[in-house]
Amino acid sequence: MTRAHARPDPPAAPSAVAAEHTAPDPRAWRMLAVALSATFMASFDLFVVNIATAALHTDLRMSDAALELVVAGYGFAYAAGLVTGGRLGDRYGYRRMFVTGLSAFTATSLLCGLAQSPAQLVAARLAQGLAAAVMVPQVLSLVTAHFPAAHRGRATAWYGAVNGIGAVTGQLLGGLLLEADVLGLGWRTVFLVNVPVGLIAAGFALLVLPPPARGRTDRRFDPLGAVGVTLTLALVLAPLSLGRQEGWPVWTWVCPAVAVPTGRLTLGWQRTLRERGGDPVVHPGLLGNRPFTTVLLAIGLFQSYFGAYLFTLALLLQGGLGARPVTAAVVFVPQAVLFSTASLLSGRLTARHGTAVPATGAALIITGLTALAAHLAIAGNDVTGPALMPALALIGLGNGLLLPPLIGFALARVGPAEAGSASGTLSTTQQFASSLGVTVFGMVFFAAAGPGLRSAPTAMVTVTAVFVILIAAVASLLRAVARHRAG
Known part of the structure; x- marks a missing residue:
């Protein structure tokens, strides 16, 4: 008999079940407010550089390949390290790893802002992505560990809202910062703005976040599993991030093929380690948790749509319609406001109405996307950004009602012992799916839009039709x- 079979999880005691419905400690909300600063910063930096690419090209004389590394390299490093970052929190404590990651993110943001050459900026952005991978998983781990399952919906509503606000604010604030040209710093301000925010957040984190639970540091870290998981993800994410710009050379096809056996070997090692009584990076129990994996698939489909939607919409507005960064950013404002409002309300609404809330969100997204496609098909190249705002607002409202409940449903199906692995897996799924969506739909958009994006409205109609299919699959x-819950 293996050690894993020798120590099965005991059934939940009545007191433990009751604890799941106990209101969280008021200090948990202060903890969440501090932790969400990391969520905002990581999401903000994922999107803000899109606005600064023209300035980077001019000021640092960056090649297209270097620009692609600055934009995609951050997301690649971020996604590849998330699972390991989550397990580091399990091993060394969420507060310690959160502050470590946040401090590193602040320092690497400063390095980005001070970069004097393309190579320096690329290296700093890769390091910044790895720092984000250390700090962000601790947010959902803290929610799982300190909020009873019945109350995680409100916490994840805030998480979803801040994540989305960071993405949209990256487009909006990035344009404003470039227009303002604060102290003549130009593009550097989009990175340097993180420094004071990060220092303040790290100070509050040391005061507010709880110390590690007694005995937590007795867990052994799994370096072989960490390397295997990171390598597997890197072999897939690197081609997705860089393939299109490089023209899809041979290595972009070889890497995903190598990722398959690498992933299988890593998963086999994780199972073996668990059977021996070890603490693997990826908790094997998560893969057998059907409700969790079902919701995880839904989150992946949503993020594929969401990342591609923001990317192609920015291309339509700035490349196809020729809008200035600030003008394009203003078009995002109504949907950003409604997204934020709906996200914050989604926790209470979901607690009262269950899956009817995200189902309504999916219906609103499909309606908004259909209206957007219809308007673009009719107006063609005569379309204007402001004319699209009603449809975009409807989409933003639906996004806010759909994304936070999905995250809440996933976390409600794991226990505190799996918090780090589940949080890292969930965050990795989000980033991986977003990268996949941007790559695939980006190729479709560029192909349909033609040279100079002259047919951008037609291209947006094409990708929007597939967005509708993805959201319908999420609803299913x-x-x-x-x-499953009813059964």
């Missing part, structure tokens, strides 16, 4: 989750 998975 939600119905499966609802049936």
Whole structure:
């Protein structure tokens, strides 16, 4: 008999079940407010550089390949390190790893702002992505560990809202910072703005976040599993991030093929380590948790749509319609406001109405996307940004009602012992799916838009049709989750 079989998880005691419905400690909300600063900063920096690419090209004389590394390298390093970052929190404590990651993120942001050459900026951005991978998983781990399952919906509503606000604010604030040209710093301000925010947040984190639970540091870290997981993700993410710009050379096809056996070997090692009583990076129990994996698939489909939607919409507005960065950013404002409002309300609404709330969100997104496609098909190249705002607002409202409940449903199906692995897996799924969506839909958009993006409205109609299919699939998975809960 293996050690894993010798020590099965005991059934939940009545007191433990009751604890799941106990209101969280008021200090948990202060903890969440501090932790969400990391969520905002990481999401903000994922999108803000898109606005600064022209300035970087001019000031640092960056090649297209270097620009691609600055934009995609951050997301690649961020996604590849998330699972390991989550397990580091399990091993060394969420507060310690959060502050470590936040401090590193602040320092690497400063290095980005001080970069004097393309190579320096690329290296700093890769390091910044790895720092984000250390700090961000601790946010959801803290939610899982300190909020009873019945109350995680409100916490994850805030997480979803801040994540989305960071993405949209990256487009909006990035344009404003470039227009303001504070102290003549130009593009450097989009990185340097993180420094004071990071220093203040790190100070509050040391005061507010709870210390590690007694005995937590007795867990052994799994370096072989960490390397295997990171390498597997890197072999897939690197081609997705850089393939299109490089023209899809041979290595972009070889890497994903090598990722398959690498992933299988890593997963086999994780199972073996668990059977021996070890503490693997990826908790094997998560893969057998059907409700969790179902919701995880829904989140992946949503993020594929969401990342591609923001990317192609920015291309339509700035490349196809020729809008200035600030003008394009203003078009995002109504949907950003409605996204934020709906996200914050989604926790209470979901607690009262269950899966009906994200199902409504999916219906609103589909309606908004259909209206957007219809308007673009009719107006063609005569379309204007402001004319799209009603449809975009409807989409933003639906996004806010759909994304936070999805995250809440996933976390409600794991225990505190799996918090780090589940948080890292969930965050990795989000970033991986977003990268995949941007790459695939970006190729479709560029091909349909033609040289100079002259047919950008037609291209947006094409990708929007597939967005509708993705959201319909998310709605179908939600119905499966609802049936499982009813059963």
